[in-house]
Amino acid sequence: MKTLRVIIFEDNRNLREGLFQLINGTPGFECAGAFANCMELIKDIRQTNPDVILMDIEMPGISGIEAVQIAKEKFPDVKILMETIFDDNDKIFQSICNGAEGYILKNTAPIQMLAAIKEVYEGGSPMTPSIARKVLKMVKHKPSTETVNDFDLSDREKEVLKYLVEGMSYKLIAESCFISPETVSGHIKNIYKKLQVHSKSEAVAKAIRKNIV
Amino acid sequence: MKTLRVIIFEDNRNLREGLFQLINGTPGFECAGAFANCMELIKDIRQTNPDVILMDIEMPGISGIEAVQIAKEKFPDVKILMETIFDDNDKIFQSICNGAEGYILKNTAPIQMLAAIKEVYEGGSPMTPSIARKVLKMVKHKPSTETVNDFDLSDREKEVLKYLVEGMSYKLIAESCFISPETVSGHIKNIYKKLQVHSKSEAVAKAIRKNIV
DNA sequence: CGTCAATAACCTAAACAGGGTGTTTTGCAT
DNA sequence: ATGCAAAACACCCTGTTTAGGTTATTGACG
Numbered sequence: 005m006k007t008l009r010v011i012i013f014e015d016n017r018n019l020r021e022g023l024f025q026l027i028n029g030t031p032g033f034e035c036a037g038a039f040a041n042c043m044e045l046i047k048d049i050r051q052t053n054p055d056v057i058l059m060d061i062e063m064p065g066i067s068g069i070e071a072v073q074i075a076k077e078k079f080p081d082v083k084i085l086m087e088t089i090f091d092d093n094d095k096i097f098q099s100i101c102n103g104a105e106g107y108i109l110k111n112t113a114p115i116q117m118l119a120a121i122k123e124v125y126e127g128g129s130p131m132t133p134s135i136a137r138k139v140l141k142m143v144k145h146k147p148s149t150e151t152v153n154d155f156d157l158s159d160r161e162k163e164v165l166k167y168l169v170e171g172m173s174y175k176l177i178a179e180s181c182f183i184s185p186e187t188v189s190g191h192i193k194n195i196y197k198k199l200q201v202h203s204k205s206e207a208v209a210k211a212i213r214k215n216i217v
Numbered sequence: 218m219k220t221l222r223v224i225i226f227e228d229n230r231n232l233r234e235g236l237f238q239l240i241n242g243t244p245g246f247e248c249a250g251a252f253a254n255c256m257e258l259i260k261d262i263r264q265t266n267p268d269v270i271l272m273d274i275e276m277p278g279i280s281g282i283e284a285v286q287i288a289k290e291k292f293p294d295v296k297i298l299m300e301t302i303f304d305d306n307d308k309i310f311q312s313i314c315n316g317a318e319g320y321i322l323k324n325t326a327p328i329q330m331l332a333a334i335k336e337v338y339e340g341g342s343p344m345t346p347s348i349a350r351k352v353l354k355m356v357k358h359k360p361s362t363e364t365v366n367d368f369d370l371s372d373r374e375k376e377v378l379k380y381l382v383e384g385m386s387y388k389l390i391a392e393s394c395f396i397s398p399e400t401v402s403g404h405i406k407n408i409y410k411k412l413q414v415h416s417k418s419e420a421v422a423k424a425i426r427k428n429i430v
Numbered sequence: 431c432g433t434c435a436a437t438a439a440c441c442t443a444a445a446c447a448g449g450g451t452g453t454t455t456t457g458c459a460t
Numbered sequence: 461a462t463g464c465a466a467a468a469c470a471c472c473c474t475g476t477t478t479a480g481g482t483t484a485t486t487g488a489c490g
Contacts, residue, residue, distance in 0.1 A: 100353055106346070120346075129349035133319070133333075133341025139352055140313055140342050158467060171419030173445065187469050193448070194467095202447075203477090205417040206384030212425045371435060386477065400437050406480070407435095415479075416445090 008125055011037040011054040013045075013071060014087070015063045019110070023058065026114050033118065042066040046078055054082060056125050059104070061088040061095055069098045076103040083124040091135050097142060107131040107139075155198045155214075164191045169208050221338055224250040224267040226258075226284065227300070228276045232323070236271065239327050246331060255279040255287075262292055269338050272317070274301040274308055282311045289316040296337040304348045310355060320344040320352075368411045368427075377404045382421050 014020040020038050027035040036052040061068040085106040086099050106124045109132045120130035167177040178185040201207045227233040233251045240248040249265040274281040298319040319337045322345045333343035380390040391398040414420045
């Protein structure tokens with residue numbers, strides 16, 4: 005199996021050197037660089053050509069979160085494993101949005117740290133359970149898309165509503181459904197009653213917001 | 218430390234009995250029950266009073282996903298660790314929404330299985346890296362609310378558009394803005410040009426979808 | 431001084447909201 | 461199978477709203 009090239013961005017000297025030793029001392033791993041900040045991020049990455057980057061979230065100057073964004077833009081294939089002391093919701097969320105693959109706490113045992121490096125390389129997203137817990141809460145709370153409510157619309161009414169949302173006139177809807185415009189009008193009257201609205205635009209807004217479309 | 222009471226819902230007999238042996242054979246763990254289906258879910262939980270439930274996602278009759286919902290409703294404090302063969306996006310997502318805490322693949326090593334049980338009990342959300350990867354994608358893609366695009370609408374135009382989305386007629390908007398209906402009409406013409414639409418409903422749909430409101 | 435946003439007005443054809451009446455289809459229960 | 465109720469269909473009428481066009485004044489900004 006290929007030896008994994010790893011580089012480290014970590015401002016704490018002890019930790020940085022500790023990780024360097026750990027990685028270089030383990031068969032199958034190789035630490036191609038260990039840097040105290042991200043001032044020369046692009047250059048550092050280019051010169052070391054890593055498979056995986058270990059990135060501290062909290063760093064002076066360019067933070068790990070910004071660094072992820074920059075690095076991912078230039079080197080989309082490199083896997084990034086974030087290291088953090090605090091499992092702060094906001095920072096995790098930002099890192100995710102910027103494209104980091106894994107998230108582990110710094111107090112993770114060395115053996116698991118190495119396992120995590122290997123896992124990000126293989127396409128997984130290792131994360132410590134406490135961080136995973138927070139990520140789950142994000143997933144659970146963000147898409148507040150529920151509303152089983154379809155307001156008792158019939159199939160035909162839903163179809164007509166869909167066309168309404170697309171901005172079509174009664175006439176166009178009639179053509180799409182192969183029915184007369186008057187019938188469309190009839191359906192729309194019923195839709196309005198069921199949604200309790202009085203205009204196309206209100207119906208469209210409600211349809212989108214309540215996710216009926 | 219307290220011995221963890223675990224129960225299992227798993228239709229595969231070999232796996233069920235294997236897990237039962239594993240858990241009962243490990244100090245600090247105790248398997249209080251192992252069931253082949255969720256027909257008597259509530260009764261089973263009440264009688265065994267578990268700390269953690271190991272729940273197979275794929276089961277005949279009541280699926281693990283449904284079971285999570287039912288169980289969490291009656292016993293909100295019990296931690297649930299889902300087990301699955303396939304890391305199917307949709308099932309994971311549903312389980313999360315129903316409130317399960319952890320997600321591991323069935324081929325996870327026994328030692329990690331036990332670690333996962335302990336972790337859910339302690340408030341974490343253990344998950345195998347491949348599942349975590351999918352969860353991350355959900356977080357990352359769900360709030361796709363970006364679109365810095367506000368289509369160069371002026372402040373007044375945005376205000377008018379906001380009222381449009383609320384379903385107001387030109388006349389009502391005019392009153393809300395203390396301007397004449399003709400002026401509203403003028404603003405709306407400009408809005409249509411900028412959004413490249415030709416009706417209220419299209420404008421409303423675009424405003425909501427592109428998040429201008 | 432020119433440009434742009436905001437304001438205002440007028441016009442016309444088309445579209446819409448809301449009300450009614452009536453037929454055909456179709457699923458469901460007796 | 462028979463018959464009811466709910467959908468889907470179709471048409472009419474009336475007044476309102478909207479889309480799209482033109483034109484023009486004001487004040488702010490560089």
